[in-house]
Amino acid sequence: MSLSVKNLSKSYGDKVVVDNLSFEINEPGVYALLGTNGAGKTTTLRIILGMLAKNEGEVLWNGKPLDPVRTNVGYLAEERGLYPKYSLLDQLLYFAKLRNVSKSTAMQRIKYWSDRLEVNEYIFPPKLKGKKSSKANRADQLSKGNQQKIQLMAALISDPELIILDEPISGLDPVNTDLFKSIIKEEIAKNKFLIMSSHQMPTIEEFCSDITIMNRGKAVLQGNLNEVKKSYGRVNLFVKSDVDIASYISSFGLAIVNKTPSEYHLKVQGEAQAMNFLAKLIGDNIPIVKFELREPSLHEIFIEKVGDIHEE
Amino acid sequence: MKNSNIAGWKDVFSFTFIQTMKSKTFIISYVILILIVAVSMPVISLINSGGKEDANAPSPIQKVYVNNQTTLGDIDFSEVLKENAFRHISFEIMQEDYDTVSNRIEESEQTSVLLTIAQTDGMYSLDLVKASKGPVKDNSIALLGDAVATQFEKYKINTLGITQEQAAILYAPVDTKVSMLDVSGAPIVKEDTSISGSEYGFIYGLLFVVMMVNIMASTQIATSIVTEKSTRVIEYLLTSVKPLALIIGKVIAMLTAVLLQIVSLVAVAFISNKVSAAISGGNGKDVITTYLPANIFHSLNIVNIIFCILLILLGMIFYATLAGLAGATVSRLEELQEGLQLFMFANVGGAYIGIAAANILMASGNNAFVTFAFLFPLSSPFILPGAILVGKVSIPLVAASLALLLIFIVLLFKFVAKIFETLILHNGNKIKIKELIKLSKTV
Numbered sequence: 032m033s034l035s036v037k038n039l040s041k042s043y044g045d046k047v048v049v050d051n052l053s054f055e056i057n058e059p060g061v062y063a064l065l066g067t068n069g070a071g072k073t074t075t076l077r078i079i080l081g082m083l084a085k086n087e088g089e090v091l092w093n094g095k096p097l098d099p100v101r102t103n104v105g106y107l108a109e110e111r112g113l114y115p116k117y118s119l120l121d122q123l124l125y126f127a128k129l130r131n132v133s134k135s136t137a138m139q140r141i142k143y144w145s146d147r148l149e150v151n152e153y154i155f156p157p158k159l160k161g162k163k164s165s166k167a168n169r170a171d172q173l174s175k176g177n178q179q180k181i182q183l184m185a186a187l188i189s190d191p192e193l194i195i196l197d198e199p200i201s202g203l204d205p206v207n208t209d210l211f212k213s214i215i216k217e218e219i220a221k222n223k224f225l226i227m228s229s230h231q232m233p234t235i236e237e238f239c240s241d242i243t244i245m246n247r248g249k250a251v252l253q254g255n256l257n258e259v260k261k262s263y264g265r266v267n268l269f270v271k272s273d274v275d276i277a278s279y280i281s282s283f284g285l286a287i288v289n290k291t292p293s294e295y296h297l298k299v300q301g302e303a304q305a306m307n308f309l310a311k312l313i314g315d316n317i318p319i320v321k322f323e324l325r326e327p328s329l330h331e332i333f334i335e336k337v338g339d340i341h342e343e
Numbered sequence: 344m345k346n347s348n349i350a351g352w353k354d355v356f357s358f359t360f361i362q363t364m365k366s367k368t369f370i371i372s373y374v375i376l377i378l379i380v381a382v383s384m385p386v387i388s389l390i391n392s393g394g395k396e397d398a399n400a401p402s403p404i405q406k407v408y409v410n411n412q413t414t415l416g417d418i419d420f421s422e423v424l425k426e427n428a429f430r431h432i433s434f435e436i437m438q439e440d441y442d443t444v445s446n447r448i449e450e451s452e453q454t455s456v457l458l459t460i461a462q463t464d465g466m467y468s469l470d471l472v473k474a475s476k477g478p479v480k481d482n483s484i485a486l487l488g489d490a491v492a493t494q495f496e497k498y499k500i501n502t503l504g505i506t507q508e509q510a511a512i513l514y515a516p517v518d519t520k521v522s523m524l525d526v527s528g529a530p531i532v533k534e535d536t537s538i539s540g541s542e543y544g545f546i547y548g549l550l551f552v553v554m555m556v557n558i559m560a561s562t563q564i565a566t567s568i569v570t571e572k573s574t575r576v577i578e579y580l581l582t583s584v585k586p587l588a589l590i591i592g593k594v595i596a597m598l599t600a601v602l603l604q605i606v607s608l609v610a611v612a613f614i615s616n617k618v619s620a621a622i623s624g625g626n627g628k629d630v631i632t633t634y635l636p637a638n639i640f641h642s643l644n645i646v647n648i649i650f651c652i653l654l655i656l657l658g659m660i661f662y663a664t665l666a667g668l669a670g671a672t673v674s675r676l677e678e679l680q681e682g683l684q685l686f687m688f689a690n691v692g693g694a695y696i697g698i699a700a701a702n703i704l705m706a707s708g709n710n711a712f713v714t715f716a717f718l719f720p721l722s723s724p725f726i727l728p729g730a731i732l733v734g735k736v737s738i739p740l741v742a743a744s745l746a747l748l749l750i751f752i753v754l755l756f757k758f759v760a761k762i763f764e765t766l767i768l769h770n771g772n773k774i775k776i777k778e779l780i781k782l783s784k785t786v
Contacts, residue, residue: 077768082581084764099582100350106582112575117362125358129351129583185579 066245105191271321355592453477536708546729561666568670642734658724697726
């Protein structure tokens with residue numbers, strides 16, 4: 032299986048929101064779409080899902096134009112949505128039916144996911160003797176986090192081959208964040224194709240093998256995350272010492288990226304410069320608590336690529 | 344229209360229909376309407392009868408004092424006593440003066456009445472006086488008055504020596520017919536296209552029902568679309584169905600729900616009418632027969648009924664699609680009223696054109712404006728169904744109207760299909776008509 036997005040363009044009047052975007056996913060795993068607000072990520076996802084018409088380009092699934100109505104696609108939208116007044120079970124069954132999942136299979140999956148996501152009591156509220164079931168089986172009675180869980184159930188109810196997650200863990204508490212992450216890992220283990228859009232760089236680094244960073248509709252950086260990082264080299268040096276090492280830093284001409292009371296984040300030209308700096312500190316018997324030379328983080332790469340652009 | 348564009352509409356239909364039927368708002372409004380309709384027939388019947396008593400029930404009047412001030416001599420009221428209601432009444436020539444008798448009736452003899460027959464300016468008048476309080480009500484006086492007046496009329500004719508046959512001729516209504524002939528002597532036939540009061544009432548009533556159904560169904564469709572937009576459910580739905588399938592499923596579901604509601608309300612009205620007539624003991628006609636005499640449906644046949652149903656359905660589809668479009672132009676429920684302005688303008692405007700045409704039809708018959716109202720797609724679903732059922736429209740005119748409505752619907756659907764995809768994901772201020780047209784040119 033493969034997903035191929037070729038020369039995708041979308042504009043509203045004169046405003047270009049996606050500009051000649053291309054990327055490919057040939058292996059199961061998570062592909063990340065990154066960008067500032069208004070960069071065109073959600074529009075790209077909506078075009079892939081067939082919700083929006085594209086002006087140019089094509090989206091191919093296994094070499095053929097992707098028809099989301101016929102392809103088994105799961106989608107978790109950035110702006111979550113459930114019918115506020117309808118029963119959760121009714122709407123989950125409806126979403127399953129729209130995805131051509133039989134009622135019995137849908138019920139099995141709803142039971143599985145409601146256990147897994149710990150929302151059983153809301154979907155199957157216990158019936159009290161002589162009383163109507165609790166109102167908590169409606170979306171407007173649930174917390175935001177629980178609504179998000181129901182939404183994730185809706186996205187996964189058809190056991191989709193291609194899963195599109197737009198900001199899946201935004202707004203979740205740490206416990207539920209871990210729960211969502213574990214489910215994403217399970218889907219990766221099932222050899223699913225995932226596209227994820229997120230502003231949370233550590234999460235992207237945790238899951239994604241390949242990325243596209245978008246800015247104003249264009250791809251400004253694309254490729255395998257490890258290779259992208261390697262291309263930057265190990266230029267980030269983190270030094271922590273019990274004494275002030277400011278004079279050493281200035282004598283070596285190192286740029287200070289960030290400084291906390293106990294730690295410096297420095298930018299070096301290369302590993303040789305970092306080793307010379309380390310040798311000098313050791314030679315002068317400077318007590319070193321931490322000396323870490325590493326590649327730039329995704330956050331740093333992201334800021335470098337789009338940080339100078341104001342949010343739209 | 345590609346199949347994939349409407350695939351899934353049945354699922355949308357079944358879910359929307361079931362949820363609508365299950366919704367508290369729908370159930371409560373439905374129960375209220377059913378109660379109103381069920382109660383309305385007996386209430387209308389009661390109002391019509393004005394609290395009339397059963398004509399056959401014994402009258403509370405026991406004695407009638409006859410104060411005859413005319414030269415007609417002693418009037419024989421024995422015929423009145425043949426009626427069941429008055430069998431027990433005694434007619435007695437007033438021997439005392441007027442004030443004595445009337446005071447006695449007021450104070451102690453409240454089951455008696457005083458009948459004064461007078462002759463002034465060549466006219467006879469019959470006055471019945473009863474006690475201000477007591478068992479004799481106005482209706483009892485009215486019933487006796489009718490019987491006495493009829494008997495007095497007969498007595499008067501007999502006194503003049505006119506036979507029953509002569510009297511029948513004398514009182515027969517005059518129906519004068521003027522025929523026109525052309526130069527060759529052939530009659531010039533000018534068809535009377537005007538409608539009667541009952542026909543007007545029927546057309547007006549049906550128009551009102553169609554308008555209400557349109558408003559109810561359309562408002563629910565628009566509300567449903569805005570709710571899905573404002574709650575963002577729409578994003579999930581659009582991964583499984585195309586916007587066109589979504590709107591088709593919704594339109595049909597809402598129309599079905601409202602039609603079911605209306606059909607059951609009509610059924611309740613008929614049952615209530617029958618029950619009401621049965622309870623009133625056959626005292627006069629039932630309410631429906633009173634207002635809808637059978638003779639107004641003399642042209643009713645299966646073709647007319649099919650045309651009528653088709654027109655109503657097409658009209659509903661047209662207005663429902665318009666409401667769906669209106670719902671898609673706004674993003675929040677509180678903006679819906681503003682969004683529905685165009686729809687309401689078209690709906691109420693169309694209904695008003697229909698009402699004006701019905702008024703003209705009653706006053707002077709068919710003319711250019713009426714034909715326009717029959718053909719104009721905004722007004723035809725309102726005025727034409729009633730006019731078809733009372734047989735005031737020719738088949739070619741109905742066919743032309745149906746064709747025009749169909750063309751209008753197809754054009755509207757094409758327009759909606761073109762812009763609905765963009766509209767349905769639109770979030771922000773209400774989209775104006777100018778922007779809609781611009782949008783349809785750019786997508």
